[in-house]
Amino acid sequence: MSTAVVAPSEEVPAPVRPAPKSRAAVMTLGLFAVAIAVMLLSLLSLRFGSLEVTTSDAWNAVFHYSRDTATYEETIVHEMRIPRTIIAFFIGGGLAVAGTVMQGVTRNPLADPSILGVSAGASFGVTTAIFVLGVSTPSQFVWFAFPGAALASILVYGIASVGRAGPTPIRLALAGVVMSSLLSSWTSALLLLSEQTLDLVRFWSVGSVAGRDLDILWSMAPFLIPATLACLLMGHQLNVLSMGEESARALGMNTQRVRLVSSALVVILTGAAVSVAGPIGFVGLATPHIVRSIIGADYRWILPYSFFVGAALLTSADTLGRVIARPSEIQVGIVMAFVGAPFLIILARRRTVAS
Amino acid sequence: MVQSQFGRRRFVTGAVGVGALVTRGITSAQEASPDASEWSFTDDKDVTITLPARPERLVMDVNAAAPLWDFGIKPTALFGWNVYADGTLGAAGGNIDPEGIPTVGNVNEPLNLEQVIAQDPDLIVTITWSDDPSDYWSIDTALLEQTKAVAPIAAISATGRADVNTGRFAELAAALGADLESEELVAARAEMETSIARLQGVASVKSDLTALFVSAGEDGAVIANPTDWADLNMYMELGVSILEPGVESGAYWLEISNEVAAEYATDIVFISARPGTLTPEELAGTPGWEQHPAVAAGQVFLWNQDFIQSYQGMTTAITGVAEAVERSAKVI
Amino acid sequence: MANLFSAIGMDETRTFRGSWFSHRINLRVMALIILCxxxxxxxxxxxxxxxxxxLTIRQVWDATWGEGDSRTLLVVRTLRWPRIGAAVVIGAALALSGMLFQGIARNPLVSPDIIGIDAGATVVAVSWIILTRDTSGLPLVTFLGAIVTAMVIxxxxxxxxxxxxxMILVGIGISSMAGAVTSFMLVKYPLEQIRPAVVWTMGSIYGSTWRDVVIPGAVILVTLPFAILLMQPLRAMSLGDNVTKSLGIPLESTRLAVIIIGCALASVAVAFAGPIGFIALMVPHMARMIAGPQSGGVLVLTGLLGGIMLLVSDTVALHFLPVxxxxxxxxxxxxAPYFLYLLYRSNSSM
Known part of the structure; x- marks a missing residue:
């Protein structure tokens, strides 16, 4: 008999044995190496962009910046590239960690925060705010994008998770697509009603870290940073969950509670990220796979590595988007879709995922 | 490197030149409505519309209705992309009071032909953005022939030069029965001519000032290609020097990153007044623009992209630019 | 499979088995077709x-057959009938494509529009509208866009x-990429240029001409006989690949044939009406619910119900809403709520 749904993937690793001390040392060293690599990529992000600057401009902008004597190039690096690099770092890291937790908890290799309908949810929140409450200051939109995105992801995740089968790849993907379609149709209906909304809302359809004030990041930081830290601490729970529901229960874990807490964390992280940078997909999808393929299956290590690799991925994608369309830019959300969608397709072609 | 240049007409025709265009409008309008019962008008697509009598029931696109409203010609019904589902018209509606005017199309379905038929129109009026014979704003090409079968379509250009287009709207309004010699319109025209003279005057005095027309968002901006915009063409004609961003004609914009904003240095920046774009205050706080000479000097002014091609609309738009030039100094 | 059908409110397990190899035309289905x-x-x-x-019914009737003044003829024959006709044929095409796709996917929760064909068509249509402003060539380019997307998937x-x-997962990947390009186009261009494109992406059948009736209608007429012939092997396939092979049914070529027909139908619908969602998804469910498991008769019924659904939706959208x-x-x-309900039900029963 065939079922319409895909059984949870068997790709998830076997129980993790306590790692020997030397392994821990290697992993810690590796983590430092990755962190340094991210720093270097961040420096590249400061160095390259639509405006041609020299390495010394970038250096001065970071280490010897003085508002009064700065050249144009130094100011641009200081005021535009530093904020967006910091935002890309935290959003990339946060989304990657969220994706890792989601994949670990759902044991679904295709789980990614972006398929939760967050983008449509954020647009819906913003449109409703503009239309119903008359909000028109972009800095206030973040407070409507966040609940919109969170609501959409709770609904998608909830509907797809009901029942023992849980959120399988197909279920989650379909629920996300359909929720997006529903919310966008409502958004569309509102768009047709007035002149104010269309221009404001189309802005929310593409993820970007350009021109975002660091203030927006700080206003979301009370959600973003604790949720990221809490996710990073979930390594042990994810390791236990990866042995399967029954084994986890046998080991005395309250699996329901772990699922609930981790889902809440993912929703908060994703909602906060989309409020700052708009919808950015595939960071959460690709990063855990990259990390797992390199360092193995221990979530206590996967999580911190994912943070840095995700940060690196988004920072690089943003830098790339700035240099390929001079004098204009391509938004990081679009670059990530082009980098990430093939990744999804490659994953989908794996026997374990789709058959 | 920025491959831009400044555009300004070599032969500034002077107040007389621009005024003459408008005057020509009046004379030909008088020719167009002779005492004979037949009515005829040649539109900007060079289509001569001939009707047995002067059309009374006029179904108009909002962009055409707004200037005609200022000339005293009221629409029987409105349609077009600028009618919102709640019946509001947006900035393109100008002075129109939509109360009591039925709509026969909106942003969802710009022209509902059956609703047009129900209004029993004598003439349909809209604008056009190109020479393409099938390009009528808000009218679906697939239904163009059927629409023409309901009533002839008169289209006035939205490109070229705004003052010429205004003259054409005046001609059409006169043909439709507006009295251009009414006290109100004579005064409005005089005000427009005053504003033209004012802009020309200040532009010739401050002939070294340069201007940039832009629509900016927090993650990027677009610079207007002045030859693609009717109002900007007119300002260049009146002596304002506008930065041409070096894109091909018909591209309307050059897209840029805010990082390079200051490379498009000018003395004055005009920023789109459309909702959802940066305001002058926000622009002054946006890195990249902050360092633009005009922005740094506080010489940022609003650009109403939805200007109305009537005497009143022109007066507002031209006066705005004239004031901006008056209040600005050479900063580059 | 059976538990899935019961999950979505069709406790048809008995019928399912009993009529498995039946070639007879089911009288109940026949009656339902006539009713529809x-x-x-x-x-x-x-x-x-x-x-x-x-207009009075009398005037409409006369005008339909060519009698009346030119104004009435224009309204009835050039405006009203094409729009009604387009709603019916496009609704039918969508519903048929959904039935075929749900058949091969063995998953009642998919349809060609959901898995990427509409997203591919949309990116082509939006680019075309923004860059050329031409609406007469639009259906052809959109159709090609949809077909190419289907081939890529x-x-x-x-x-x-x-x-x-x-296919579902690859399709969703392709959708994301296509969606990114669509968003890029909509963000990049000024309001005047994108507005018609935005409205197109909402799915609409205004301004229909006879061309919009004749072409989708012709595609349905050409494909329907093949689709009906394919329903028998498709039913066998729902028992699993091994059963299918043991019955001597060529699995891959059947699948390919169904996909080609399903995509042609979905593509022609999106080409003439834009991405109209959920008809392809919902209507096959309704058809199976009232008429039993898939068969040639149920397929015809699905088409009719699709026509009814879109005609009702368009009539409501046009005449009975405040805006x-x-x-x-x-x-x-x-x-969409109906779909999410189905998803919820199919989950909870497992």
Whole structure:
């Protein structure tokens, strides 16, 4: 008999044995190496962009910046590239960690925060705010994008998770697509009603870290940073969950509670990220796979590595988007879709995922 | 490197030149409505519309209705992309009071032909953005022939030069029965001519000032290609020097990153007044623009992209630019 | 499979097995088809009388056959009938494509519009509208865009055969990429240029001409006989690949044939009406619910129900809402909650 749904993937690793001390040392060293690599990529992000600057401009902008004597190039690096690099770092890291937790908890290799309908949810929140409450200051939109995105992801995740089968790849993907379609149709209906909304809302359809004030990041930081830290601490729970529901229960874990807490964390992280940078997909999808393929299956290590690799991925994608369309830019959300969608397709072609 | 240049007409025709265009409008309008019962008008697509009598029931696109409203010609019904589902018209509606005017199309379905038929129109009026014979704003090409079968379509250009287009709207309004010699319109025209003279005057005095027309968002901006915009063409004609961003004609914009904003240095920046774009205050706080000479000097002014091609609309738009030039100094 | 059907409210397990190899035309299905044809005709006759120009039924009738003044003829023959006709044929095409796709995917929760064909068509259409402003060539380019997208999804899903689940996931990947390009186009260009494109993306059938009726209608007429012939092997396939092979049914070529027909139908619908969601998803469920498991008769019934659904939605969108909305907004508002309900039900019963 065939079922319409895909059984949870068997790709998830076997129980993790306590790692020997030397392994821990290697992993810690590796983590430092990755962190340094991210720093270097961040420096590249400061160095390259639509405006041609020299390495010394970038250096001065970071280490010897003085508002009064700065050249144009130094100011641009200081005021535009530093904020967006910091935002890309935290959003990339946060989304990657969220994706890792989601994949670990759902044991679904295709789980990614972006398929939760967050983008449509954020647009819906913003449109409703503009239309119903008359909000028109972009800095206030973040407070409507966040609940919109969170609501959409709770609904998608909830509907797809009901029942023992849980959120399988197909279920989650379909629920996300359909929720997006529903919310966008409502958004569309509102768009047709007035002149104010269309221009404001189309802005929310593409993820970007350009021109975002660091203030927006700080206003979301009370959600973003604790949720990221809490996710990073979930390594042990994810390791236990990866042995399967029954084994986890046998080991005395309250699996329901772990699922609930981790889902809440993912929703908060994703909602906060989309409020700052708009919808950015595939960071959460690709990063855990990259990390797992390199360092193995221990979530206590996967999580911190994912943070840095995700940060690196988004920072690089943003830098790339700035240099390929001079004098204009391509938004990081679009670059990530082009980098990430093939990744999804490659994953989908794996026997374990789709058959 | 920025491959831009400044555009300004070599032969500034002077107040007389621009005024003459408008005057020509009046004379030909008088020719167009002779005492004979037949009515005829040649539109900007060079289509001569001939009707047995002067059309009374006029179904108009909002962009055409707004200037005609200022000339005293009221629409029987409105349609077009600028009618919102709640019946509001947006900035393109100008002075129109939509109360009591039925709509026969909106942003969802710009022209509902059956609703047009129900209004029993004598003439349909809209604008056009190109020479393409099938390009009528808000009218679906697939239904163009059927629409023409309901009533002839008169289209006035939205490109070229705004003052010429205004003259054409005046001609059409006169043909439709507006009295251009009414006290109100004579005064409005005089005000427009005053504003033209004012802009020309200040532009010739401050002939070294340069201007940039832009629509900016927090993650990027677009610079207007002045030859693609009717109002900007007119300002260049009146002596304002506008930065041409070096894109091909018909591209309307050059897209840029805010990082390079200051490379498009000018003395004055005009920023789109459309909702959802940066305001002058926000622009002054946006890195990249902050360092633009005009922005740094506080010489940022609003650009109403939805200007109305009537005497009143022109007066507002031209006066705005004239004031901006008056209040600005050479900063580059 | 059976538990899935019961999950979505069709406790048809008995019928399912009992009529498994039956070639007879089910009398109940036949009766339902006749009923649906009657309902469809009545609805069309009702819809034709609605509109801004007040006309009596008598005038409409005469004008339909070519009698009346030119104004009435224009309203009835050039405006009302094509729009009603387009709603019916496009609704039918969508529903048929959904039935075929759900058949091969063995998953009642998919349809060609959901898995990427509409997203591919949308990116082509939006680019075309923004860059050329031409609406007469639009259906052809959109159709090509949809077909190319379908081919790409199929080829990328190919790995010793095209697994339906792989197609869904690949399709969603393609959708994301296409969606990114669409968003890029909509953000990049100024309001004047994108507005018609934005409205197109909502799915609408305004401004229909006879061309919009004749071409989708012709595609249905050509493909329907093949689709009916394919229903028998498709039913066998729902028992699993091994059963199918043991019955001597060529698995891959059947699948390919179904995909080609399904994509042609979905593509022609999106080409002429834009991405109208959820008809393809919902209507096959309704058909199976009232008429039992898939068969040639149920397929015909699905087409009729699709026509009815879109005609009703468009009539409501045009005449019975306080503000007129694109029909796609109406179908999504009704269809998406229904889908999520189905998903919820199929989950909880497992």
């Amino acid at each position: 044809i009657a309902i469809l005709i009545l609805l069309m006759l009702y819809a034709i009388t609605l509109g801004a120009v007040p 199929y080829l990328l899903s190919w790995r010793k055969g095209a697994s339906p689940n792989r 007129s909305l694109p029909v796609g907004v109406v179908t999504s508002a009704v269809g």
